[in-house]
Amino acid sequence: MLVAVWIVVALVLVCPVDASPSSTGDLSGRDFASVLLFDGFMKSSDRPSAPSLTRFASASFAALLGIVALILAEAGLPVLADRAVAAAKSVATWVSPVPAMEIIEAFDPPREAWLQGHRGIDVLAVSGEPLRAPTAGVIRFRGSVAGTATVSIETASGFVVSFQPATSDLEKGEGFASGAEIGTVGAGTHCDRPCLHVGVWPVASDRRYVDPAQFYGQDRSLLLPLSRTPAEEPAGDDTSSGAGAWGGHRNGRIPASAMCALESAPGHMLRCDAQKAFDRLSHAYRARFGSPISVTDSYRDYDTQVILKRRKGRMAATPGRSNHGWALAVDLGGGINAFGTAQHQWMRANAPTFGWIHPGWARQSGSLPEAWHWEFRK
Numbered sequence: 417m418l419v420a421v422w423i424v425v426a427l428v429l430v431c432p433v434d435a436s437p438s439s440t441g442d443l444s445g446r447d448f449a450s451v452l453l454f455d456g457f458m459k460s461s462d463r464p465s466a467p468s469l470t471r472f473a474s475a476s477f478a479a480l481l482g483i484v485a486l487i488l489a490e491a492g493l494p495v496l497a498d499r500a501v502a503a504a505k506s507v508a509t510w511v512s513p514v515p516a517m518e519i520i521e522a523f524d525p526p527r528e529a530w531l532q533g534h535r536g537i538d539v540l541a542v543s544g545e546p547l548r549a550p551t552a553g554v555i556r557f558r559g560s561v562a563g564t565a566t567v568s569i570e571t572a573s574g575f576v577v578s579f580q581p582a583t584s585d586l587e588k589g590e591g592f593a594s595g596a597e598i599g600t601v602g603a604g605t606h607c608d609r610p611c612l613h614v615g616v617w618p619v620a621s622d623r624r625y626v627d628p629a630q631f632y633g634q635d636r637s638l639l640l641p642l643s644r645t646p647a648e649e650p651a652g653d654d655t656s657s658g659a660g661a662w663g664g665h666r667n668g669r670i671p672a673s674a675m676c677a678l679e680s681a682p683g684h685m686l687r688c689d690a691q692k693a694f695d696r697l698s699h700a701y702r703a704r705f706g707s708p709i710s711v712t713d714s715y716r717d718y719d720t721q722v723i724l725k726r727r728k729g730r731m732a733a734t735p736g737r738s739n740h741g742w743a744l745a746v747d748l749g750g751g752i753n754a755f756g757t758a759q760h761q762w763m764r765a766n767a768p769t770f771g772w773i774h775p776g777w778a779r780q781s782g783s784l785p786e787a788w789h790w791e792f793r794k
């Protein structure tokens with residue numbers, strides 16, 4: 417039987433049915449099986465000139481193919497889904513749904529579909545916050561699901577992402593770019609604090625939920641502490657901190673024309689020299705770790721600083737005083753956000769060559785240890 421499964425796997429790989437997750441659309445497991453079945457029968461019985469013995473063998477084989485295809489529909493699709501997840505994991509560059517994303521409840525899937533569990537992550541967010549697209553895609557659904565305002569999208573990379581509570585003015589099927597504003601965070605959640613629930617599953621998987629955190633470069637074991645931002649972030653001394661006023665701009669009021677978009681991390685803006693240096697650094701990082709540096713936060717405009725204040729009260733910096741308001745600071749994920757990891761060590765050794773430093777106050781021995789916070793100093 418195992419041999420038969422491998423034969424069919426080989427056939428699936430060469431047969432004209434495109435089984436890649438990005439193109440199967442909404443095929444459920446059973447639909448997928450019937451496509452395979454139909455294809456199998458057509459290929460083997462469509463040869464009238466074949467000798468009867470061969471025809472019998474073909475028919476038997478087709479039947480076997482059908483049975484195995486049904487088994488595959490149950491077992492094979494998750495394998496394809498795993499492949500899609502693995503591919504996405506290697507490039508954790510999704511733009512967070514809200515700026516300065518903070519996960520307050522991790523992914524905790526149930527062992528069986530009917531059991532209780534947490535099929536996504538919850539991020540701190542207050543109602544009225546703009547909702548950003550993780551990556552390019554189209555609107556799949558907007559409306560109410562069991563009484564909760566829901567927006568779900570289908571990404572070009574083959575995933576469904578659902579946001580709750582959230583609303584959108586975009587129409588079903590309408591497309592958008594990575595980082596585009598696609599809606600608004602709604603009111604009323606299942607968290608103790610105001611939050612946005614994010615769920616992700618591969619389009620081809622029939623709602624087999626996966627951990628959204630991985631696409632944002634934030635491993636569940638590396639959740640940011642709730643106390644990440646004190647009432648005022650330390651300014652740091654002149655020799656170690658890089659963020660500060662420039663060009664006559666005010667904190668959080670820098671015009672977009674005075675900044676440049678990061679090529680290695682869509683949706684993030686920095687001062688142009690900082691951006692160029694960061695992209696070069698990210699390129700070097702990719703050569704070492706196989707994926708670009710995961711950026712969770714960069715320039716924070718004044719409005720965003722106001723939102724953070726609303727989210728976190730006295731735990732957030734006073735609007736207009738954030739280190740991120742100068743477009744010279746980033747928060748990083750993908751392992752850099754924890755002291756002692758290979759990624760963090762690599763950054764400590766190599767980032768300064770590109771003009772990026774880990775300020776003294778943010779180091780493990782500093783006054784406010786923040787492994788994820790890096791600044792540009794030229």
Ligand SMILES: [Zn+2]
Pocket residue numbers: 521534536537538606612613614
């Ligand atoms: Zn949740």
